[in-house]
Amino acid sequence: MHGDLAMRMTADLFWTGLVVCLPVLGITLLVGLLVSIAQVVTQIQEMSLSFVPKLFAAAVAVIAFGPWMLRKLCGFALLLWTQIPALT
Template identity: 60%
Template sequence: MYRSLAESLHLKASKKSDRGGTELHADLALKMMADLFWTGLLLCLPLLGLTMLVGIVISVLQVVTQVQEMSLTFVPKLFTAGAVLIVAGPWMLGKLTQFTVQLWSSIPSMF
């Protein structure tokens, strides 16, 4: 799913700065930030999506039955969040590990 950062970038940060280090090009920084935000979205989507869906269903049930109990909305969302973390947790951890390994392994080719 992910291409390595070294393959997707055509420029390397090879210019020497006045301080003796190397500069990070804007396109490289933007690509890294885009990958970071996309990975974060993919990791949060199952948890937030299902929790929001349960919240909407419980809210509709509260409106229909006119039962306004605060714990009625909180407890099902809490159980849903726990179930999603148990079921999708290994996938989420795998994606996070894949992103981290990709990022760390591409650092030498950037400079």
Template identity: 65%
Template structure:
């Protein structure tokens, strides 16, 4: 295995992981930011007020983007397994 191949494989792994994480973490972070702003404005400091909406947002994001995430991961793993004979 050459160094450039290893770097290319690592790059594909990190970009795939980043893309998948952003689909769940992005909306969750936006909801958390909106709730934090609402808490500052209203001075309501209830802990469940921040946790429950973020949990619901993460679950909805996984339900909505789940099939696409599974296709991306399956495609990545298929390419990885099919490229094994060409590595050596």
């Protein structure tokens, strides 16, 4: 295995990880921002008020984007397995 191949495979790994995590992180970030704005406006500083909506949004995002995320990860794993013969 050459250095450039290892770097490309590592870059593909990180890119796939970012793309797979992005919907859940983005939705959770948006919900957290909205809850923070609501807390500032209403001056309610309860920790569970910021945690529970983000947890619920993350669960909904995993349910909604789960099949797509699984297809993306399975495609990446299949790509890695099909590239094994070319490594020798």
